[in-house]
Amino acid sequence: SWTPDTFVDTTVADLKKKVGTDKVILGLSGGVDSSVAAMLLHKAIGKNLHCIFVNNGLLRKNEFHDVLKQYKGMGLNVKGVDASARFLDALAGKSDPEEKRKTIGRVFIEVFDDEAHLVEDAKWLAQGTIYPDVIESVSATGGPSATIKSHHNVGGLPDFMKLKVVEPLRMLFKDEVRRVGASMDMSPALLGRHPFPGPGLAIRILGDITPEKVRILQEVDAIFINGLREWGLYDQVWQAGAMLLPVDSVGVMGDERTYEKCVALRAVESTDGMTADWVNLPYNFLQKTSNDIINKVKGVNRVVYDISSKPPATIEWE
Ligand code: XMP
Helix, strand or coil, X not given: CCCHHHHHHHHHHHHHHHHCCCEEEEEECCCHHHHHHHHHHHHHHHHHEEEEEEECCCCCCCHHHHHHHHHHHCCCCEEEEECHHHHHHHXXXXXXXXXXXHHHHHHHHHHHHHHHHHCCCEEEEECCCCHHHHXXXXXXXXXXXXXXXXXXXXXXXXXXHHCEEECCCCCCCHHXXXXXXXXXXXXXXXXXXXXXXXXXXXXXXXXXXXXXXXXXXXXXHHHHHHHHHHCCCHHHCCEEEEEEEEEEEEEEECCEEEEEEEEEEEEEECCCCCCEEECCCCHHHHHHHHHHHHHHCCCEEEEEECCCCECCCCCCCC
């Protein structure tokens, strides 16, 4: 019968045989799948695995720094590429959700291709594709790989997409990926991370994106997510995050009326993201979180909690 330990043993042996002494490139996202795929390849081929972790400027607060450090601690041969300015410049003035997604997908391909060229003589592209990705590879929202697929036909394939593909998790479901990671002693915090969309905070800032809006949302999101952890609620939630709404909400400060940002908090229970229920978070937690956000994040004067289920409301707001 299937066990994570035997999966690791046979997969590592297979990868050694398949890849030999070739160099392999892998894009790390900070998520569970790419991290576990990287760990398997690291066990098989060590330094010949060249991981690339791109900061698109739309990650959670401190995420680029913290996750990069964690990857290095795991012994991975990883390069962090801070392309924030390139992404934010390309996004300036764009407010249509699909245009934002396409822009991020395009810039990601450009940045990744530049980096891949720096790894001389690479033969393989490794991906953290899991079984549900294989069967839903044409889904409308898709993940980062779907984004890539929908753009590669413009102006020909980027060079890294001409590499041979290796996908060690292709036959696994998410829970199996987590068990495989645990059997390689990967940290429970990394393996238990909530899913996070490839376009990141860009699709949680409704309308156009500015560095200031990213900063505000990063602060709000950090208070919410750290609060979930502190209150022991993080693992009861499938995914959580904050949305920065394109409305200025009226507030009062002394005798003055002020107009500042409104944020919506969202936390859902789900098994696969296809359907989702909003989580009945404790009122005391919501009260504390709302006060912390309004008191600590300059520019926000109102917090609401999203109590809509999917369907019909999607998890993200755009
Ligand atoms: P929705 O909003 O469609 O989200 O209910 C379902 C799941 O997909 C994630 N999501 C995305 N992931 N690129 C991604 O990689 C995207 O463009 C994208 N849009 C939504 C969302 O976070 C949730 O987990």
